Amino acid sequence: MRSLVLLAAVGASLAGCAATATQPTLQPAVHPSPHESLVEAARSDAAGRSGLPAREMKLVALESVTWPDGSLGCPRPGMGYTQALVPGYRIRLQVGREVWDYHASERGGLVLCPPGRAQEPVPGGGRS
Structure with a gap:
């Protein structure tokens, strides 16, 4: 009888250990x-264009905007572009002494x- 009680106690201990074993937690992937x-x-x-290290490029401004067409607000002469509003961004970087x-x-x-x-960009076309 004593062995049966001891065996039950050991079994309960082992079951408790299994229940409290550390489960791996899933971390959400971090995407920029x-x-x-x-x-x-x-x-x-x-x-690449300036020859300066990328870490030296300072962000001056980042705006959420809507461009008037597929040229993204920078049409090249002689090119055709889709005539639809395009959600996007205007990014201004300090590159040396210039802002690009x-x-x-x-x-x-x-x-x-x-x-x-x-x-x-389209007036009032920025998004939150």
């Missing part, structure tokens, strides 16, 4: 937000827009 990815892409592009203006779509399209070619 779309605009963070676009800012990094703009930094990388600016670094990047226009992007939410889908990842990115263009460096030189001075004199940039168009303004």
Whole structure:
């Protein structure tokens, strides 16, 4: 009888250990937000064009905007673009002593827009 009680106690202890064993917890994958990815892409592009390290590119402004068409507010002469509103971003980076203006779509399209070619986004087209 004593062995049966001892065996039951050991069994209960082992069952309790199994129940309290540490279960691995799943951590949500950390993905950068779309605009963070676009800012990094703009930094990388600016670094390649300027020869300066990407870490030296300072973010001056990041705006959520709506572009008037597929040119992302930076049409090239002689090119045709989709005539639909395009949600995106305007990213301004300090590159050396200059501020470079990047226009992007939410889908990842990115263009460096030189001075004199940039168009303004749709008024009131920014999103929260």
